[in-house]
Amino acid sequence: MRILVVEDEPKVASFIRRALEEESYAVDVCPDGSSGLDWAQNVNYDLIVLDLMLPGLPGVEVLKRARASGVKTPVLILTARSEVDQRVRGLDAGADDYLTKPFAIEELLARARALLRRAGGAPTGLLQVDDVILNPVTREVTRGGQRLELTTKEYALLEYLMRNAGRVLTRSMITEHVWDLDFDTFTNVIDVYISYLRNKIDKGRERNLIQTIRGSGYIMRSDA
Amino acid sequence: MKNTSIRVRLTLWYGSALALILVLFAVSLYLVMSRALREQVDASLDEAAAVAIRTLGEHRFGPFLIFEDLSQDFPEIALLDKFFQIFGPAGQVTIQSANIQSREIPLSQPSFRASLEGHSTFESVQFENGVPLRLLSVPIRQGDRLVNILRVGTSLQSTNRMLHRLLVGLYIASPLALLVSLGGGWFLAGRALRPVHAITKAAQRIAAGDWTQRIRTPHSNDEIGQLASTFNDMIGRLEVSFRQIRQFSADASHELRTPLTITKGETELALRRPRQAEDYRVVLESNLEEIDRMSRIVDELLFLSRADLGEIKLKMVPVQLDDLVREIQQQAQVLGEERHIQTVLEVVEPVVVQGDDLRLRELLLNLLDNAVKYSQKGQTVELSLTVSGGQGKLVIRDHGIGIAPEDQERVFDRFYRTDEARAHAAKGTGLGLSICKWIVEVHHGTIEMKSTTQGGSCFTVCLPLASSAVMV
Numbered sequence: 186m187r188i189l190v191v192e193d194e195p196k197v198a199s200f201i202r203r204a205l206e207e208e209s210y211a212v213d214v215c216p217d218g219s220s221g222l223d224w225a226q227n228v229n230y231d232l233i234v235l236d237l238m239l240p241g242l243p244g245v246e247v248l249k250r251a252r253a254s255g256v257k258t259p260v261l262i263l264t265a266r267s268e269v270d271q272r273v274r275g276l277d278a279g280a281d282d283y284l285t286k287p288f289a290i291e292e293l294l295a296r297a298r299a300l301l302r303r304a305g306g307a308p309t310g311l312l313q314v315d316d317v318i319l320n321p322v323t324r325e326v327t328r329g330g331q332r333l334e335l336t337t338k339e340y341a342l343l344e345y346l347m348r349n350a351g352r353v354l355t356r357s358m359i360t361e362h363v364w365d366l367d368f369d370t371f372t373n374v375i376d377v378y379i380s381y382l383r384n385k386i387d388k389g390r391e392r393n394l395i396q397t398i399r400g401s402g403y404i405m406r407s408d409a
Numbered sequence: 410m411k412n413t414s415i416r417v418r419l420t421l422w423y424g425s426a427l428a429l430i431l432v433l434f435a436v437s438l439y440l441v442m443s444r445a446l447r448e449q450v451d452a453s454l455d456e457a458a459a460v461a462i463r464t465l466g467e468h469r470f471g472p473f474l475i476f477e478d479l480s481q482d483f484p485e486i487a488l489l490d491k492f493f494q495i496f497g498p499a500g501q502v503t504i505q506s507a508n509i510q511s512r513e514i515p516l517s518q519p520s521f522r523a524s525l526e527g528h529s530t531f532e533s534v535q536f537e538n539g540v541p542l543r544l545l546s547v548p549i550r551q552g553d554r555l556v557n558i559l560r561v562g563t564s565l566q567s568t569n570r571m572l573h574r575l576l577v578g579l580y581i582a583s584p585l586a587l588l589v590s591l592g593g594g595w596f597l598a599g600r601a602l603r604p605v606h607a608i609t610k611a612a613q614r615i616a617a618g619d620w621t622q623r624i625r626t627p628h629s630n631d632e633i634g635q636l637a638s639t640f641n642d643m644i645g646r647l648e649v650s651f652r653q654i655r656q657f658s659a660d661a662s663h664e665l666r667t668p669l670t671i672t673k674g675e676t677e678l679a680l681r682r683p684r685q686a687e688d689y690r691v692v693l694e695s696n697l698e699e700i701d702r703m704s705r706i707v708d709e710l711l712f713l714s715r716a717d718l719g720e721i722k723l724k725m726v727p728v729q730l731d732d733l734v735r736e737i738q739q740q741a742q743v744l745g746e747e748r749h750i751q752t753v754l755e756v757v758e759p760v761v762v763q764g765d766d767l768r769l770r771e772l773l774l775n776l777l778d779n780a781v782k783y784s785q786k787g788q789t790v791e792l793s794l795t796v797s798g799g800q801g802k803l804v805i806r807d808h809g810i811g812i813a814p815e816d817q818e819r820v821f822d823r824f825y826r827t828d829e830a831r832a833h834a835a836k837g838t839g840l841g842l843s844i845c846k847w848i849v850e851v852h853h854g855t856i857e858m859k860s861t862t863q864g865g866s867c868f869t870v871c872l873p874l875a876s877s878a879v880m881v
Contacts, residue, residue: 197671207681287669
């Protein structure tokens with residue numbers, strides 16, 4: 186899951202980034218409105234966290250223009266002002282949810298999860314493919330009731346595969362949603378992480394759930 | 410009376426005044442009327458008496474007179490509404506006109522006595538059947554001798570009836586007139602007070618929070634028109650200051666929320682799981698920075714609000730401004746040391762101003778600190794102090810990021826910071842220049858900001874010299 190954070194205050198942007206990264210999301214931070222709009226339009230993000238008080242282009246304007254240009258990504262707005270009309274304008278401009286500063290980190294993460302879940306169409310929050318179950322809240326992964334220990338990146342990759350179960354995912358799609366902008370696309374990091382995941386999930390099992398589609402990418406599905 | 414509306418009160422006042430006028434009018438009308446009628450009756454009696462006396466004189470006076478003869482010769486005596494009596498010198502009736510018939514109207518004692526003395530008398534009496542009469546008794550003398558007393562009388566019935574009718578008319582007309590004018594007064598008071606209602610309604614809407622409300626007035630310059638336009642002016646000014654206060658508190662809460670968000674967010678993040686000691690240190694240091702920022706904002710806000718309330722006491726003494734400038738320049742050098750920013754003294758003339766040493770020091774330090782803060786590495790800040798036009802003129806020029814012309818008006822506004830300033834110096838509070846402006850103004854000086862041609866900022870402070878300074 187790849188998230189764009191548009192926030193001008195460097196320290197706020199920094200702790201939001203670290204919190205999201207600890208939850209194994211890929212995070213890009215953008216310090217002003219106009220480049221935030223630019224990125225939102227050109228990168229296929231899964232969620233945008235948008236501060237409303239921005240230098241240059243105000244947050245509400247960023248949101249309006251992004252929606253006008255067809256960006257469907259869920260948007261969580263952050264506002265320093267608790268005034269109702271600010272939030273109303275944000276929501277009317279196309280935001281999906283809001284948080285008022287100062288906010289609790291756990292609430293930010295819960296709202297991010299909720300927005301991602303809503304976008305993914307899984308109402309309970311639990312993701313399941315065959316007997317693999319992933320809980321995005323506790324970040325617990327089990328197969329056949331047996332708990333699996335995953336690293337942050339492995340977890341992020343698995344979550345992305347499971348959210349898109351049954352669909353072929355190209356390497357560039359995986360790059361876009363699991364890694365942030367600092368990622369060097371020329372390496373074979375994706376293949377390496379896929380093999381790590383296979384070791385933990387499929388190795389020694391009857392059914393292999395993560396399959397390679399030659400020439401295209403990967404798919405996760407239960408039927409062989 | 411306290412709770413009744415002005416409309417009711419106006420109408421009541423107006424009604425009472427009118428009622429008083431009506432009563433006075435009615436009473437005097439009645440009095441004048443009855444007096445005029447009485448006089449008219451008396452005059453006609455007088456006239457009749459004169460005619461009768463003339464007639465009698467032509468016939469010879471005497472104790473026995475035949476009325477019929479008289480009335481035949483002089484038909485005017487036989488006027489229907491008057492009767493005649495002629496008394497002998499002893500007061501006995503000798504002859505009387507037929508319209509009296511046999512009724513007895515004796516001569517009263519006072520008129521008989523007056524007649525003996527040669528005076529005429531008028532009197533009003535009640536006839537036996539209740540008819541009011543007016544009587545005139547005139548003595549007829551020959552030499553000193555009283556020969557006859559002529560009495561002419563008439564009924565007052567028609568006069569009284571007329572007066573009665575007048576009274577009835579007044580009884581009916583006065584309350585009617587009062588009622589009609591009360592109605593008119595009520596209507597007029599309502600009309601006159603309509604703009605007052607409009608003002609009340611507008612004030613209520615404004616009280617409900619709609620500051621855009623104004624009173625629509627006809628373009629009149631009367632009392633109500635003046636009240637309305639005064640009211641509108643007042644609301645206009647209130648709206649502006651209300652908006653400023655709202656902006657101010659919104660800005661203040663924003664400025665305080667940012668450090669709060671950072672400390673809360675960073676702390677919560679740190680506590681989510683066990684971390685290295687170094688990580689905690691980083692968080693604590695960052696938090697300390699934010700706490701410092703918040704306490705600076707709170708201090709400066711408190712200072713400004715105390716300044717607004719006039720609670721800041723100033724100790725005005727002659728201050729050697731040139732010494733102060735040199736001293737602060739040394740401090741600015743230290744501030745800029747790390748980034749190699751030189752503070753250069755260009756011209757320093759001796760200037761003495763009447764002022765508070767501590768506040769002037771704060772002013773200089775604030776301005777120089779800003780200049781250094783917004784300068785790029787290796788740039789210089791220039792400082793000069795000259796005398797011009799009876800004022801000490803302090804110029805602080807930097808070559809830093811500068812301020813766009815459209816923002817220059819607002820740099821002295823509280824919490825106002827340009828986006829560049831925010832990005833450049835996150836630690837600023839946005840209150841420093843507001844404080845500078847306040848300090849300059851309590852010293853009766855001026856401060857202005859212009860961009861230099863090289864893109865930096867140039868602050869000019871003018872303070873009156875001590876000799877010409879207004880003592881505070």
